[in-house]
Amino acid sequence: MGRPHRVGIVGTGYISGAYLSTLAGHPAVRIAAVADLDTARAASVADGLDGCRALEVGQLLRDEHVDTVLNLTTPAAHASVALGAIGHRKQVYGEKPLAADLPAARSVLDRAAAAGVAVGCAPDTVLGTGVQTARAAVDAGMIGRPLSAVAVMATPGHERWHPNPDFYYRPGGGPLLDMGPYYLSALVHMLGPIVAVTGAASRLRDTRMIGSGPRAGERIEVAVDTHVTGVLHHAGGALSTITTSFDAVRTTAAPIEVHGETGSLAVPDPNHFDGEVRLFELGAGDWRTLSPSAGYAGAARGIGLLDMLTTGLPRAGGDLALHILDAMTSLLDSAERGRRVDLTTTAQRPEPVPLTAPETWRA
Numbered sequence: 001m002g003r004p005h006r007v008g009i010v011g012t013g014y015i016s017g018a019y020l021s022t023l024a025g026h027p028a029v030r031i032a033a034v035a036d037l038d039t040a041r042a043a044s045v046a047d048g049l050d051g052c053r054a055l056e057v058g059q060l061l062r063d064e065h066v067d068t069v070l071n072l073t074t075p076a077a078h079a080s081v082a083l084g085a086i087g088h089r090k091q092v093y094g095e096k097p098l099a100a101d102l103p104a105a106r107s108v109l110d111r112a113a114a115a116g117v118a119v120g121c122a123p124d125t126v127l128g129t130g131v132q133t134a135r136a137a138v139d140a141g142m143i144g145r146p147l148s149a150v151a152v153m154a155t156p157g158h159e160r161w162h163p164n165p166d167f168y169y170r171p172g173g174g175p176l177l178d179m180g181p182y183y184l185s186a187l188v189h190m191l192g193p194i195v196a197v198t199g200a201a202s203r204l205r206d207t208r209m210i211g212s213g214p215r216a217g218e219r220i221e222v223a224v225d226t227h228v229t230g231v232l233h234h235a236g237g238a239l240s241t242i243t244t245s246f247d248a249v250r251t252t253a254a255p256i257e258v259h260g261e262t263g264s265l266a267v268p269d270p271n272h273f274d275g276e277v278r279l280f281e282l283g284a285g286d287w288r289t290l291s292p293s294a295g296y297a298g299a300a301r302g303i304g305l306l307d308m309l310t311t312g313l314p315r316a317g318g319d320l321a322l323h324i325l326d327a328m329t330s331l332l333d334s335a336e337r338g339r340r341v342d343l344t345t346t347a348q349r350p351e352p353v354p355l356t357a358p359e360t361w362r363a
Contacts, residue, residue, distance in 0.1 A: 011072030022302035075172030079104035093120035098321040100172030119318030124304025128273025132295030143260030154248035163213025174224035175244035186270040199230030199331035298358035315350035323347035
């Protein structure tokens with residue numbers, strides 16, 4: 001193995017701890033620098049990492065000792081940080097969505113292609129044993145020809161638990177752009193790219209109340225739709241129905257179900273890396289649980305970056321992230337216009353992940 005990939009992290013907020021638990025100390029990675037608008041928070045994170053420096057954002061993006069920028073900023077800043085890194089010929093891996101809107105996301109990929117650098121993007125949960133085992137079952141013909149899928153994400157809203165939830169209710173947020181990438185990425189892994197969408201959406205409350213932390217009781221403005229539903233038309237002919245909502249108290253719906261001519265699959269929550277995959281075959285008496293047969297076992301946030309850095313196969317890549325953003329923004333456009341919208345992008349199904357033990361991918 002050559003020298004570790006030198007990673008600089010922009011954004012040391014809530015999600016950064018999950019990434020650091022995977023990446024810090026991994027032999028393929030060295031966290032060389034961190035940056036945050038809250039300089040004290042960045043300094044605190046750097047102090048806990050051997051050889052890590054706390055820099056200003058601009059310093060980190062141009063630092064010659066950083067090869068890859070891990071972009072953990074809020075959605076409104078995703079594109080500007082990515083473009084800044086690419087401008088200094090650094091590859092980028094970012095949180096989802098790729099950008100707050102499709103034109104900005106396109107500019108990120110266009111600039112990266114011109115600079116010859118790679119772009120990766122969350123979610124990487126789809127590389128775990130849950131979605132990958134389900135994909136392997138579909139590919140093996142266990143449900144016959146796939147015909148349809150149903151995906152449901154329904155919660156009362158992130159303001160109940162997040163101390164600073166403002167960005168979830170601003171452009172680039174909302175239940176679809178925040179949580180939709182997990183579900184749509186899983187559906188594309190299993191059923192292939194999306195060619196068109198038909199959507200409907202609502203926003204029945206103008207404000208939300210923060211429920212935890214020092215700002216508890218404060219009301220924030222809602223600037224996005226908070227319940228989005230629609231139909232995804234896949235290139236292979238399957239139809240997926242998706243609902244994402246911040247306007248539901250609880251649901252008993254399965255996160256994802258995939259139905260084929262000879263069987264149905266119950267797929268675990270794509271916001272997690274693992275979970276039971278269950279199969280009900282035509283004529284059977286009950287569901288049966290499939291043993292994990294594919295994916296990174298025991299994976300956690302950051303596995304997508306490791307996959308990009310170590311395999312040369314960015315399974316959580318920029319092309320897929322652009323396609324998912326196109327599908328989501330087209331759903332919102334369809335809801336506003338009241339008609340079907342054809343997508344302007346496509347993406348290849350990423351390469352499947354072989355079943356990989358933790359001791360292998362952590363080595």
